Amino acid sequence: MAAVYLEILKEDSRTKARLGKLHTPHGTIDTPVFMPVGTQGTVKTMTPEEIKEIGAGMILSNTYHLFLRPGHELVREAGGLHRFMNWDGAILTDSGGFQVFSLGDMRTIREEGVEFRSHIDGSRQFLSPEISMQVQMSLGSDVVMAFDECAPYPCTHTYAKDSLERTTRWLKRCKETLTTTDTQSLFGIVQGGMFEDLRRQSAAEITELDLPGYAIGGLSVGEPKDIMYEVLDYTVPLLPREKPRYLMGVGSPDALIEGVMRGIDMFDCVLPTRIARNGTALTRFGKVIVRNAGSARDFGPIDPSCDCYTCRNYSRAYIRHLLKAEEILGLRLMSIHNLRYLQILMHEVREAIKEDRLPEYREKCFSDYGYE
Ligand SMILES: CCNc1nc2cc3[nH]c(NC)nc3cc2c(=O)[nH]1
Numbered sequence: 442m443a444a445v446y447l448e449i450l451k452e453d454s455r456t457k458a459r460l461g462k463l464h465t466p467h468g469t470i471d472t473p474v475f476m477p478v479g480t481q482g483t484v485k486t487m488t489p490e491e492i493k494e495i496g497a498g499m500i501l502s503n504t505y506h507l508f509l510r511p512g513h514e515l516v517r518e519a520g521g522l523h524r525f526m527n528w529d530g531a532i533l534t535d536s537g538g539f540q541v542f543s544l545g546d547m548r549t550i551r552e553e554g555v556e557f558r559s560h561i562d563g564s565r566q567f568l569s570p571e572i573s574m575q576v577q578m579s580l581g582s583d584v585v586m587a588f589d590e591c592a593p594y595p596c597t598h599t600y601a602k603d604s605l606e607r608t609t610r611w612l613k614r615c616k617e618t619l620t621t622t623d624t625q626s627l628f629g630i631v632q633g634g635m636f637e638d639l640r641r642q643s644a645a646e647i648t649e650l651d652l653p654g655y656a657i658g659g660l661s662v663g664e665p666k667d668i669m670y671e672v673l674d675y676t677v678p679l680l681p682r683e684k685p686r687y688l689m690g691v692g693s694p695d696a697l698i699e700g701v702m703r704g705i706d707m708f709d710c711v712l713p714t715r716i717a718r719n720g721t722a723l724t725r726f727g728k729v730i731v732r733n734a735g736s737a738r739d740f741g742p743i744d745p746s747c748d749c750y751t752c753r754n755y756s757r758a759y760i761r762h763l764l765k766a767e768e769i770l771g772l773r774l775m776s777i778h779n780l781r782y783l784q785i786l787m788h789e790v791r792e793a794i795k796e797d798r799l800p801e802y803r804e805k806c807f808s809d810y811g812y813e
Pocket residue numbers: 534535536537538539586587589590591592630657658659660661662689690691
């Protein structure tokens with residue numbers, strides 16, 4: 442049995458949603474799951490205990506960032522990322538490619554790999570499938586992501602085709618680099634832009650390698666949501682039913698529910714923690730801009746229905762004051778709430794699948810939240 446595998450408990454009768462458990466060397470996680478992002482070996486402003494308290498069992502960390510600083514060798518010497526950051530839950534590491542595109546400067550893609558300049562000190566750097574695998578093995582992550590190229594949006598059919606074919610060649614190099622045990626935790630990534638024929642080609646090439654899990658890449662890159670959902674509609678069914686499916690970079694409450702209904706098991710997104718730090722809270726009745734004047738004399742909690750540490754102990758007025766005063770506690774209280782909110786949302790989604798009422802839950806969620 443692979444180091445990482447999905448146990449499907451129930452398949453929804455009216456949608457493609459699945460209720461399951463993701464078994465990893467660092468615990469078993471209920472799916473569908475939202476993973477908080479801990480880019481530099483920390484979920485910003487939160488201790489591992491607080492991450493556990495909000496109900497997260499698996500987080501994401503970024504290879505690109507840890508490779509540049511403090512360096513994967515140092516983390517390995519520290520005993521690996523779990524030890525280094527004192528987190529005994531599961532960790533998924535990305536492979537660095539996407540970050541190079543979104544952060545690095547002056548990058549050049551070659552068959553060999555990607556040359557770029559560090560966003561930290563401008564130094565010339567190089568990442569390849571082989572180096573990415575070495576880094577992720579040093580970090581000791583539970584889920585290793587393949588080194589791929591996320592095709593930009595929009596891009597031509599020719600670009601998307603050349604790019605997906607290189608991503609396939611890179612995936613084979615990833616698999617060859619990993620030890621047999623570590624291939625048990627390697628997730629392949631399907632590319633192909635917004636082109637159905639290319640998504641079919643990529644899915645066929647990637648799933649041929651019979652890996653423990655598959656991600657759908659090249660989405661949530663600026664395309665309209667209905668295009669993302671359309672790509673999911675025809676791509677997810679191409680993936681093996683019994684393997685976990687991971688939609689990277691998603692997302693907002695509506696996109697999480699829509700993704701679950703299309704058969705996605707795993708999600709990650711920086712949105713909840715990022716908007717928290719600039720003063721926006723997620724609630725079941727929509728976003729609340731806590732830092733706005735409207736909250737100045739609002740002595741109630743962010744969300745009365747929320748059970749998080751923040752909502753049990755502090756008012757919107759106090760949190761707004763902290764944010765305006767640039768007090769770090771404000772960032773922490775907002776992050777705790779937003780992450781708890783998404784864990785509650787995913788718990789409610791799992792319950793809805795269990796009780797065969799996911800479409801009805803979606804309707805209620807969307808109308809409460811104010812979506813169309
Ligand atoms: C695992 C690294 N590879 C990889 N990461 C990604 C991360 C994303 N994050 C978003 N929206 C925020 N889209 C993504 C696409 C990819 C993608 O196509 N590939």
